[in-house]
Amino acid sequence: MQSKKPTVGVMALQGAVREHIRSLEDCGARGVLVKYPSELSLCDGLVIPGGESTTIGRLMSDYGFVEEIRRLAEEGMPVYGTCAGLILMAKRIAGEERTLLGLMDVTVRRNAYGRQVDSFETDLLVKDIEQEGRPFRAVFIRAPWIEEVGPGVRVLAVHRERVVAARQGNLLATAFHPELTPDRRIHGLFLRMVTGRGLSSGGKPLTGGLEEGSPVEGEEEKVKGLWKKK
């Protein structure tokens, strides 16, 4: 097993960037700001932060990120989207024609909790993180929720019957903001996906959803090898 620190990029166009960098570094990764598509090839994984999805989406298109992220994600690069990042990763947005990356087989609803409940915090049980039985303090800020998930998507957390955290192979998404609290268990899960230890999708990065149970032995390197050029 190699011990080199994984490098995880955080899209630094707008939104909660620094907090993700700090969270990733707390988990033992090297967190780097990504401002240009050419920097993506230096990254072992990518975080798309919360913020304003329309703004981040427009900037991502203008800077030429979309095709490159799609290509790398399809090759198996782990991508984690929080809040606006989830919206940008979704294949479908309820009530809207357009999507951006169209990676994750989910339907999201933007600003789903409405104006009355702009922001709130709640304790959630999140699957696949360390100590699953210990609630995770989740901060929601003008958050989306996930209305539908495709067959390859594993639901990791539910709040009031709505999916608020999910995983599909090398893709992870939360409607809430774990970077705003000191609990590092969700970033820890993403780091395990990056280092390959958390993957059990049978070597099919985008379509392979996680099954209940333990990782398939021998698949880790296979999945990593699918996108690692280094």
Ligand code: GLN
């Ligand atoms: N409501 C925002 C949007 O639609 C997302 C908010 C967030 O990322 N905290 O982009």
